[in-house]
Amino acid sequence: GEDVEQSLFLSVREGDSSVINCTYTDSSSTYLYWYKQEPGAGLQLLTYIFSNMDMKQDQRLTVLLNKKDKHLSLRIADTQTGDSAIYFCAESMTAAGNKLTFGGGTRVLVKP
Amino acid sequence: DTAVSQTPKYLVTQMGNDKSIKCEQNLGHDTMYWYKQDSKKFLKIMFSYNNKELIINETVPNRFSPKSPDKAHLNLHINSLELGDSAVYFCASSQRSAGNTIYFGEGSWLTVV
Numbered sequence: 001g002e003d004v005e006q007s008l009f010l011s012v013r014e015g016d017s018s019v020i021n022c023t024y025t026d027s028s029s030t031y032l033y034w035y036k037q038e039p040g041a042g043l044q045l046l047t048y049i050f051s052n053m054d055m056k057q058d059q060r061l062t063v064l065l066n067k068k069d070k071h072l073s074l075r076i077a078d079t080q081t082g083d084s085a086i087y088f089c090a091e092s093m094t095a096a097g098n099k100l101t102f103g104g105g106t107r108v109l110v111k112p
Numbered sequence: 113d114t115a116v117s118q119t120p121k122y123l124v125t126q127m128g129n130d131k132s133i134k135c136e137q138n139l140g141h142d143t144m145y146w147y148k149q150d151s152k153k154f155l156k157i158m159f160s161y162n163n164k165e166l167i168i169n170e171t172v173p174n175r176f177s178p179k180s181p182d183k184a185h186l187n188l189h190i191n192s193l194e195l196g197d198s199a200v201y202f203c204a205s206s207q208r209s210a211g212n213t214i215y216f217g218e219g220s221w222l223t224v225v
Contacts, residue, residue, distance in 0.1 A: 037153075
């Protein structure tokens with residue numbers, strides 16, 4: 001079955017790197033995503049990775065995928081106060097109509 | 113030039129009422145979705161339409177009825193609203209053949225009193 005798990009909370013100092021972790025159970029995932037949700041706002045697609053890739057870098061964001069362990073991580077370099085938000089990991093499968101299965105979200109608090 | 117737009121953004125209504133949330137996308141996508149986010153921030157898919165055809169229908173009460181008049185629109189109608197329907201409803205869209213990047217609207221905050 002589908003299950004996506006994330007830690008609930010992460011506190012980090014401004015300027016440090018943040019690493020948000022996610023595990024998933026369905027090995028037939030096609031794409032894995034990271035979304036950001038600021039308070040009272042919608043879901044912003046940050047980045048995604050295809051399941052045959054190990055790593056993807058996009059400016060301050062680095063996504064690492066370990067398919068063997070079914071582990072996905074998002075590293076944010078030089079974390080800023082504007083990065084404070086809830087970060088959702090999600091998986092999708094083409095065979096399942098491309099529906100996204102989300103983790104519970106990790107609240108990231110960036111302290112000055 | 114909003115990509116996925118939903119209306120209304122906020123809706124407060126009484127139990128038993130019928131309400132609709134509208135969604136439009138101008139990305140030329142062929143697939144649209146409705147997701148529900150509960151008070152604990154859990155997000156779960158409700159419905160998905162591809163080229164106006166229903167392709168995903170999760171376990172959702174019959175009181176919820178999606179309608180897709182064309183590829184660019186997917187509306188959500190809710191009958192006999194209950195307190196437990198209070199949530200944030202997100203519309204999303206994607207192009208099935210183009211890497212499956214899924215874009216979300218800003219959400220519609222529904223409060224049933």
